[in-house]
Amino acid sequence: QVHLVQSGAEVKKPGSSVTVSCRASGGTFSTSAICWVRQAPGLGLEWMGGIIPVFGTTNYAQNFQGRVTITADESTGTFYLDLKSLRSEDTAVYYCVRAGELGSAYSADYWGQGTLVTVSS
Amino acid sequence: EVVLTQSPATLSLSPGERATLSCRASQSVSTFLGWYQQKPGQAPRLLIYDASNRVSGIPARFSGSGSGTDFTLTISSLEPDDFAIYYCQQRTNWPPELTFGGGTKVEFK
Numbered sequence: 001q002v003h004l005v006q007s008g009a010e011v012k013k014p015g016s017s018v019t020v021s022c023r024a025s026g027g028t029f030s031t032s033a034i035c036w037v038r039q040a041p042g043l044g045l046e047w048m049g050g051i052i053p054v055f056g057t058t059n060y061a062q063n064f065q066g067r068v069t070i071t072a073d074e075s076t077g078t079f080y081l082d083l084k085s086l087r088s089e090d091t092a093v094y095y096c097v098r099a100g101e102l103g104s105a106y107s108a109d110y111w112g113q114g115t116l117v118t119v120s121s
Numbered sequence: 122e123v124v125l126t127q128s129p130a131t132l133s134l135s136p137g138e139r140a141t142l143s144c145r146a147s148q149s150v151s152t153f154l155g156w157y158q159q160k161p162g163q164a165p166r167l168l169i170y171d172a173s174n175r176v177s178g179i180p181a182r183f184s185g186s187g188s189g190t191d192f193t194l195t196i197s198s199l200e201p202d203d204f205a206i207y208y209c210q211q212r213t214n215w216p217p218e219l220t221f222g223g224g225t226k227v228e229f230k
Contacts, residue, residue, distance in 0.1 A: 022148065033217065045157075045165065045208055047219040059216040062122065095164055103171035106212040106219060107155030111164035 002027030004096050004112035011118045016094060019085040020115045022096030024077045027110070029053055032100035034079045035108065038092040046092075050099065051079065086119045093117075123147055123213050125222035133230040140196040142225045144209035149189045156185055157208045159224075165208060169194065172223045196227075204229055 009019040022034065035050035049060035051070045058070050069082040079096060094115045097108035124147040134140055139183035144154065152172035157165040167176050172192060183195040196203055209222040 004168060033138060035219065037219075037221075044224050045210075045221040045222065050217070050219075053217075057216045059218060061218065078125045101215065102167075102176065103155075103174060104212075105153040105155045105171050105210070106217040107167050107170040108157075108165070109170075109176065111166075114164055 002098055002110040004098065004110055006094075006096055006115045009116040009118070011048040011120065012086050014087055014119055014121055015083060016086055018082045018086060018117050020083075020096075020117065022079045022081075022112050024079065024098070027098070028101070029098070031055070032114070033106060034070075034097055035097050035099050035106075036068075036081045037095045037097055037108070038050050039114075040089070048081070048083075048094075052100075069121070071094040083117075086117075088119050091117065091119045123150060123211055123220055124136065125209050125211055125220055127207075127209060127222035127225045129225060130223070131209075131226045131228060133228050134199055135230045136199050136201055138199050138230075140176055140194075140199055140203070140227055142194040142227075144187075144192040144194070144222050146190045146192075146211060150211040152188050153212050154185075154187070155210045156183075157210065158203075158205045159208065160204070160205045168207075183199050203227065 033050040033052045036048040051058045071080045096112040098110040099108045100106040154172045156169040159165040173185045
């Protein structure tokens with residue numbers, strides 16, 4: 001059974017940066033990815049990017065290029081999302097997810113509990 | 122970039138009725154499509170992967186179909202627990218890039 005445990009809620013000022021962590025335990029990862037998906041209040045799901053640990057590859061959604069960095073500390077099984085130049089529109093719940101273990105669609109079969117990031121002056 | 126369009130935005134039904142949710146892709150995604158259920162205050166839950174494969178533990182009343190650009194999630198007979206928002210998701214390219222549809226809310230009629 002995979003468990004993804006995320007860091008706690010954050011309140012940030014516009015223009016600052018935030019780091020959200022996700023510690024993974026249990027299960028296997030083979031060629032699966034750890035991705036970050038966010039959800040603004042009352043809105044839908046938005047994929048931000050992901051990392052495939054076995055290949056060491058990362059990729060990011062076009063909307064976040066240049067503002068987001070996803071890294072992994074394989075020694076602790078912890079993954080990180082760094083988002084800089086925050087603006088009010090970045091207020092959202094951020095989820096880390098495991099994707100790609102089932103089938104070819106890279107669907108997310110395990111989700112972290114979510115981390116609320118609030119950007120406010 | 123592949124855009125997923127879900128319809129309808131809201132589906133008003135009663136328990137026991139059949140729900141048919143649509144997801145249309147702006148270009149072919151083969152069968153690289155998943156379906157999720159989300160309830161208020163909870164993370165989404167994967168129901169279907171690769172268009173038609175039900176995740177272990179998901180009730181048989183949930184089924185997915187389609188390929189290419191047109192996909193359907195069917196709930197054969199709605200249970201009270203099924204009233205939620207449903208999202209489709211696809212992946213393209215390598216490394217994989219994921220996109221989600223805008224969601225369909227299944228609400229009590």
